[in-house]
Amino acid sequence: MTEARALQPETHRTGTETTISVEQIRKRYGGHEAVAGVSLEVRRGEFFGVLGPNGAGKTTLVEIMEGLREADSGTVTVLGRSPWPRNVALLPRIGVQTQSSAFFVRQTAREHLSTVAALFGAPKDAAGRALEAVGLTGKRDVMVENLSGGQRQRLAIASALVHEPELIFLDEPTAALDPQARRDLWEVLRGLKRQGRTIVYTTHHLDEAEALCDRVAILVDGAVAALDSPHSLVAAGGAPTRLLLPAGRLSPEAALEIEGVDRAEVRGGSLVLETRVSGQVLTAVDRLVGLTGVQTRTATLEDVYLELTGAAAGTTAEGTGGTRTTDGTDDTEQQS
The missing domain is CATH 3.40.50.300 (P-loop containing nucleotide triphosphate hydrolases)
Structure with a gap:
């Protein structure tokens, strides 16, 4: 074009x-x-x-x-x-x-x-x-x-x-x-x-x-x-933030012991933590294993859409959520 x-x-x-x-x-x-x-x-x-x-x-x-x-x-x-x-x-x-x-x-x-x-x-x-x-x-x-x-x-x-x-x-x-x-x-x-x-x-x-x-x-x-508006729908949706840690750095069992972690499981080579208090959990992760290679995926319109339409849970974990590195810069753009 x-x-x-x-x-x-x-x-x-x-x-x-x-x-x-x-x-x-x-x-x-x-x-x-x-x-x-x-x-x-x-x-x-x-x-x-x-x-x-x-x-x-x-x-x-x-x-x-x-x-x-x-x-x-x-x-x-x-x-x-x-x-x-x-x-x-x-x-x-x-x-x-x-x-x-x-x-x-x-x-x-x-x-x-x-x-x-x-x-x-x-x-x-x-x-x-x-x-x-x-x-x-x-x-x-x-x-x-x-x-x-x-x-x-x-x-x-x-x-x-x-x-x-x-x-x-x-x-x-x-x-x-x-x-x-x-x-x-x-x-x-x-x-x-x-x-x-x-x-x-x-x-x-x-x-x-x-x-x-x-x-x-x-x-x-x-x-x-x-x-x-998309912004208002996402803000009102209450979808969790996902933190992605390199697999093997922390076990799911140990992650679930961190206050504020609602769910922890290994997906696609990463340990995925779901939380609604991402700052608190990032501080705890930093104290335990450091933040090198840790990514955050914030809630998106797709999270709201999947919740409303009854789509299968977990689709967005490797989907179109906006991904950021721990220094706040874009790591990958939302994908089509």
Whole structure:
């Protein structure tokens, strides 16, 4: 990906004006209630994440917001209008990227975007600016059918941005991207937010949601289990801090004798201690065996998510938690 740039230089802050209002939305498929009385608001200029395991109702809820699906009951307003029945007046004001985006595969990337831009009445230079925004300028003359999966994903995002909508829906936008391309796209998305655009976004990358979203709604069985900023959810979650000691330096039995250690077990070549008083335990470990090679893994949004969704305990011990050495510097970034 080339260096990302904002489509426009204008900057706004997240406001209190409501862009999307969802009130008691329900949707049933046969005997299964996919969306079970969801209520939420998305504010103007907000980066809003919709999270949840497969089958939690994320896609159905977002498609109702987009006007692609009708709710059984409840009300939705998008930019002050009802999106259903299909509201063509909203189309120039919203951009949608889905995981199954359609392309004009016998056109080049630039031709494809020019066609999409023309459908919305966007200016002639819109395709070039959208290509630059997602780092595809070098592929502008490549046939869409010859683009890689990750490049097509970026083209799908460019297609949602080409007419410069004020509200953007992104469904797993970084799913097919390598780690560096994923981080580059984060900067594109941050640039869109700085312009005041509202972004509704689904992802299974919890580190990504924590880094980008102003607020997230976590869906479980079709209902909102939690809704707040990632920071507030993590702070309120009470998940333990994990201390990782090189294996063999201290036995699990000896570690459990340290006041403040709630759990101790060997995983992946390390002795993992769980505690809610990390400073106290680090002091004790230093006194017993020293702190060389000791790492801490603080609670993350993934800890909150796994607790709410009932995922198997212990997944995050070797997962995406932020890792720090005992001198406070980053040892490894959160991994995808």
